[in-house]
Amino acid sequence: MPILSVFKSTVLLLFLIFSSCKGQEKEDTSAELNSKPVPEIKVAANRTEAYLPLLKDKKVGIVANPTSVIFKEAGYTHLVDSLLSLNVTIQKVFSPEHGFRGTADAGEHVKDGVDSQTGLPIISLYGKNRKPSSEQLADLDVMVFDIQDVGVRFYTFIASLQLVMEACAEADLPIIVLDRPNPNGHYVDGPTMMEEHTSYLGMNPIPLVYGMTIGEYANLLNGEGWLENGIKANLTVIELENYTHESSYHLPIRPSPNLPNDISITLYPSLGLFEGTNVNAGRGTEFQFQRYGASFLDSTQYDFSYVPEPNFGSKYPKEEGKTCYGKDLSQTERMNEVTMEWVIDAYQNSVDKSKFFLTSGFTKHAGTPLLQQQIEQGMTNEEIKATWQDDLNNFKKIRAKYLIYD
Incomplete structure (x- = not known):
């Protein structure tokens, strides 16, 4: 190849590399300028x-x-x-x-x-x-x-x-x-x-x-x-500083013995309803409110099992010493709803449904006897949630009067 052609090719290559670096530099600088640090919440x-x-x-x-x-x-x-x-x-x-x-x-x-x-x-x-x-x-x-x-x-x-x-x-x-x-x-x-x-x-x-x-x-x-x-x-x-209702907040101290981390806290509204049943919701393990199971759930329907044993915060866990068949939810991301899917799943896969509900306790946790009746009647999660909407809308109007934060 002639020397002049080699020279031209080299110059063109250097120009392309330089242009690419300049563009990347501009892009990085722009991203840096657009990223604003989120103010730390002050309790x-x-x-x-x-x-x-x-x-x-x-x-x-x-x-x-x-x-x-x-x-x-x-x-x-x-x-x-x-x-x-x-x-x-x-x-x-x-x-x-x-x-x-x-x-x-x-x-x-x-x-x-x-x-x-x-x-x-x-x-x-x-x-x-x-x-x-x-x-x-x-x-x-x-x-x-x-x-x-x-x-x-x-x-x-x-x-x-x-x-x-x-x-x-x-x-x-x-x-x-x-x-x-x-x-x-x-x-x-x-x-x-x-x-x-x-x-x-x-x-x-x-x-x-x-x-x-x-x-x-x-x-x-x-x-x-x-x-x-x-x-x-x-x-x-x-009041708090730098807090909104959309803020994602990590609790640096467990708020109670059986809520050890953020995953347990996001799952607690849904899995806490198991407290009104004979199903274990992770008490007696290191994954409290991050799993559920019971010895009377159909083992053929689950590929996950565990054995609850007495530990910190749970001296007498449900199903102590028994192999519990159920689901591991420890990889769940932050939730923005209450779901009945897991309680419904456990009830439907209970081999002895007479063992499932602690009726008085479940009503106290649910706040209504209707929820147990809806689950026993075979209603889906979506059908059950639809029955909540009027009450939720009414409460939101009351709630709005007392909100301090956006």
Whole structure:
């Protein structure tokens, strides 16, 4: 090949490489300019400047559990420890289900006691009484409520909130709610609680998933007159920063012993209904609310099995020591609905359907006896969900009045 031709070919090749690099550089720069960092959500407990003035020179009671923390660059400190270090006068701690340090099983009574780390008296709200007495509030000037919720009606911390608000209202005691994100706050779904079936697993006519932070829900309780006798609490909600209802929020601390990770929390609204059946929903394994199964499900219909054994947070799991046939859901992505598919699947594949429902318990969790009837009648997931829509639309109108965040 002539030297001139070689030279021309080389120049052309270099030009093409240079042009390609320039284009890539421009593309990368453009992408870099268009990517805006998402502001970090700041929980209300971290906004000490907003609530410390309200606690100054006051005798304080705190409703708290292991999730009641102030986050720092390296880890976190418990709210109680932080406030004590800031010379806030804490008189006592009130502990809801699972206890102040979070070691009790679901449904296990928690006793009064003394916190070994602080020496503070601990009053159980999940034992003999679930509502603070006037005597327990008599030496307080203000109550602080700081609990991480997961936005599911039968998760009992919103019931604790309601009873604490009632007690504070009756005692003319101000209450401050430190808001936290709702990891299931991006949708509203599920059957609505019927008034005649209210219990500690659902005290008000709200859907299974209600799409509100615990601060917004406190506003709703006050605004709708849902506290006993329509009484109003002297309520202050310390708001979150940089949170919307579409925010995806990772809980750095498990909110209770059997919700160990984000997958269990996104599945909890749907798999939590198994609590009203004899089917195991992962308790007694390291995959709580990420699987389901039972020894009485047809083994020929499943290629997954496991054996529940007593462990942290589940001393007596259902189907203990038995081989449970069912489904592994541990790879599920973030959900935006309640589905009945898995409960229907388990019921249809139960070899002894008389063993399946714990009727009273299922009604308490579902909020209505209709759901069990619909499953027994063979209705599909889509058919069942269609029956929820009018109630959901009505609740969304109520909910909209109390939303703090977009």
